Amino acid sequence: MSTNGFRLPHGGLPHGRLIDRGREISFTFDGRAYQGYHGDTLASALLANGVRVVGRSFKYHRPRGIYGLGSEEPSALVRLRTGARGEPNIRATQVELYDGLVAHSQNNWPSLRWDISSALGLFARFLPAGFYYKTFMWPGKLWPHYENIIRHMAGMGRSPEGLDPDRYEKRHAQCDVLVIGGGPAGLAAALAAAESGQQVWLADEGAQLGGASQGMRGDEGDEAVRKTIATLESLDNVTLLRRTTVFGKYDGQLYGLVERAGDHLASPAIGRPRQILWQLRTKQAVLASGAIERPLIFANNDRPGVMLTTAALGYLRAYAVRPGRRAVIVTNNDSAYEAVRILREGGVEVAAILDHRHMTEQRALPGTETLYNHAVIDTAGRRGLTSVSIARLDVNGDAVPGSERRINCDLLCLSGGFTPSVHLYSQAGGKLTFREDIQSLVPTSQVPGMTVAGAATGNFIPNTAPPIALGRSRRKQFIDLQNDVTAGDVELAAREGYRSVEHVKRYTTLGMGTDQGKTSNLNGIAVLAAALDKPLADVGLTTYRPPYTPVTIGTLAGRDVGTFLAPTRRTPMQACHEQAGAAFVPAGLWQRPHYYPRPGEAMADAVNREVLAVRQNVGIVDVSTLGRIDLHGPDVAEFLNRIYINGFKTLVVGMCRYGVMLRDDGMIFDDGTVARMAESHYIMTTTTANAGPVMAHLEYYLQVVWPDLRVHLTSITDQWAVVAVAGPRARELLDSLDSDVEFANQALPFMAWRGGHIGGIPAQVFRISFSGELAYEIAVGADHGRALWEMLLAAGEAFDVAPYGTEALTTLRTEKGHFVMGPEADGRATADDIGLAAMLSSKKDFVGRRSLRLPGLLPKGRLNLVGLVPADGTSAIPPGAILLDRAVAGPGMDKAGHVATSVFSPSLDKPIALAMVRNGRQRLDQPLWAHSPLDNRIVPVTITGPIFIDPQGERLRA
């Protein structure tokens, strides 16, 4: 195995606890083959192979390396896998190595080594903070050109190619205690809770429990942690979730967890999900998420080889990888002195430790230079660190002129103190207070249901000196490596007048990358505080929001994709429609037949044929989707009287009545028919789309407003199959069936209903009509729907019966001038607008009646339902067109109304439309111009009444 000497040999040291040297693994990075060990991350394996540059940065395309150890990583983002499984912007530090892993660097062209856009670095002073808002604003005409260039350069990574082949699952669970973080604090909390008999869940984002300091606690500490893990594993009331990130805290003690169940494999095991979204409700949460080390800010602090000290130690101890050969450590706290010992123990030469502080009692080992009052002021190395420039600091924290010198090194460890990971605590509404001694914001308020433990509290964090800004530098001092935000950008924002940290964040994009500023937020605030000359505590922190780390959309979608996105509702006659070759159209969740094309027929041909069949002969249509509500009780008549605008007290058993209901604001809410089935039993129909809302509306008035009314409601939509038989020969067709129902006018007049049998099937026959023709709606139990349909088709053969779909239904009702909910009654239409003023009862109160006297609802000046015909008799009227009083369209045009429904009427052999026109009923026969902004067409039209066919209603009473 080629390691270039970066991988420590197996020896007496306890290094490499996470790797299994017995299991070698092959992988490729940018097409080159490498070897690693089982247990490696992609980051540790790349370091072991001496790969230092792993990507190019977002804005300036600067070479970047591995900077952190886990989810805090800002710069080592790679594209993992290929094709449909390819995924951009994956942190190399969290990718578990598997055999055959393929990864690519990002943001470089033509190659990582020779990136053309890195030439951008040469004119980078033209890309300051907020450059999007400045450079490209003017002149506006050139924006499309700028946009082209920006689109090409902007963004990180590429989307996967093709549909995601993997499965994702959602699971729900409950527990007593959720422990977030599997370090020593979290393990101890989990054990204590488990021993008291509670149901405990513990989640950790790593593959192994034990926390970030694994291998650094000494043998005794590690052994204790191992024992705790073993105990927890043996307990029935403990669930341990590895590779699981708690990414969000939501209301009602609900936590969002993503378990990367299959990401450590080349592909998930067959039948297993790739990731699982857990929605976990808990009584109590323990936040033991630890703390993240902060970098320090100086010129060119982003070169490959610059690394957080904890990361360098982690690679060395947990993965047995030397992150460099010769190191310099720069610090402002005491934690780094132990790092000198650990690095040297692992065979890394430590040239010097620089301490920002003026006085300290710490002292490194002999062989390592200890320099107080010193800082790194610059770095060098084209494709990775080769040396650092250091200088002595004066009492103000500025470099003393003439004190500069260089130290050669290939590793620079940054130790700028620690920031508690309080994201979830903040999401839960917890307040943070700035602690001077550790230069961090720490939790200080009580959050119901959450306890913070371990380093996340700010305890166990060493005393830390304030971050220093090393004076003005023309060279880049990076704060946010992922978004390429520099100290200069933050200072510029302050000079330009930005004061709020939230505004500075948005203007500079500080902390807005996929790492959510885990390493950069606090340093950004420190630089802003210095620029504004305010105490850091007064600058505040930007709001933490979920998710803690990115969650892929596939996980949030789970299995709710494709046909599983929403349930599909099918009527009992679906199979019949499919056999007939119907084209289907979605109507809410329903799939309804749109039209039934015969061989060689285009849609328009089929629709025209179906319409003419109903007008001249007979057709059948499946109307099972209409909402059906069963009402029982002694007060139903009174209830209906209050709900509908027209009276229902005079409706007798055996008859039906059309009704319109309003919302209390006076707008039409729904329409349908009600049949009185028995003394205290009624059946109401609603429109297809409003079946649910009408039910809720009725329940609201019964339960909240009039609880004294004795009415019982049941939705029975799904229990019935309903077919409308319509057309001048409808009665002939029904008479030919084996039925005990009398269909004659005297026995079953318009708006009556009768019960009986058709072909032995119990049926209810309602003499109601939507098409304007002689029509019967036959309702049978859902299980009999198919039999009824087939019976009608068979008997109808002699009459050349035509099944018709929703498109013909629309044409028929438009010809008849029937409004529907949506196009005409769009939630802004009153009964008078639609021409139903005569239905408004003057003898009773009803929902919405009081609103009709409000000034805005008085009839004058409102939009009225009217008909339109093209002035030339032939031009189609554009659907949705704007209606104008003049043939001129453009800015400032006065709108007279709009086209609601536009069809070709085969009965009249010309296009017709229904429209809402201001004062339309007073404007019959006047001209208007229908303007479609979509195709910039203007069609001259003439206003007519809305009823094009049989205005006297003789056909439906025939």
Added chain:
Amino acid sequence: MLLIPCPHCGPRAQTEFSYGGDANVARPPAPEDADGGTWVDYLYLRDNAKGGHDELWQHIFGCRRWLRVGRDVVSHEITSCTELAESGA
């Protein structure tokens, strides 16, 4: 996601419920006698007070009852959930 303790069905997730607004807005008992201002206030005017809020929720994927729910609009804590009649509405 809120957890609402339905008095009939037990604690259930918010997604089973439909929100119905301020529970203390009463429909004028005789709308025709209400003056325009009173009616418009009933239709459109709602307080947006910080803190406790009595509100209506319908358990649409459960018992379908309209319920009175006490909720803190700041912390989203649910303090009560009762039948309307029990709470004296």
